[in-house]
Amino acid sequence: MSSKNELRSKVFKALGHPSRILMVDALLQGERCVCELRDIVGADMSTVSKHLSVLKEAGIVQDDKRGTSVYYSLRMECVRGFLGCVDRFHTKQAEERIMALGGEPTIPSM
Numbered sequence: 001m002s003s004k005n006e007l008r009s010k011v012f013k014a015l016g017h018p019s020r021i022l023m024v025d026a027l028l029q030g031e032r033c034v035c036e037l038r039d040i041v042g043a044d045m046s047t048v049s050k051h052l053s054v055l056k057e058a059g060i061v062q063d064d065k066r067g068t069s070v071y072y073s074l075r076m077e078c079v080r081g082f083l084g085c086v087d088r089f090h091t092k093q094a095e096e097r098i099m100a101l102g103g104e105p106t107i108p109s110m
Contacts, residue, residue: 011076014058019043020051021083023072027061028080031073 015021019041026032026040038048052072055061062075074080098104 010058011060014054014060015079017051017054019047020055023048023051023055024060024074024079024083027072027074028083031064031071034070034072037072 015024022041023032023037026037032040034045034048034052037052038045041048041051043051052061052063056063058076060074060076060079061072064071064073
């Protein structure tokens with residue numbers, strides 16, 4: 001496998017957990033303290049730190065240590081467009097299913 005494909009795979013694997021997607025979604029809104037991400041995910045600090053480590057290793061997020069606090073932000077901005085694309089695809093797919101059943105789409109377009 002090429003190095004390019006290995007790097008791509010690492011990004012997709014990093015995004016392959018619901019808690020990590022939840023953290024990335026929060027970071028799409030802006031920088032967050034690790035304690036905020038812990039509260040959003042609802043997991044213990046050790047688990048959140050492991051998830052953030054995976055995201056950081058893949059280059060998706062970056063951290064900034066300020067005193068005793070650590071703040072995370074989105075580093076790989078293209079993730080925003082990718083997740084938006086996935087959301088639009090699933091909305092369209094749901095609308096198509098409703099139409100195939102003879103109904104009217106009720107899900108607003110994104």
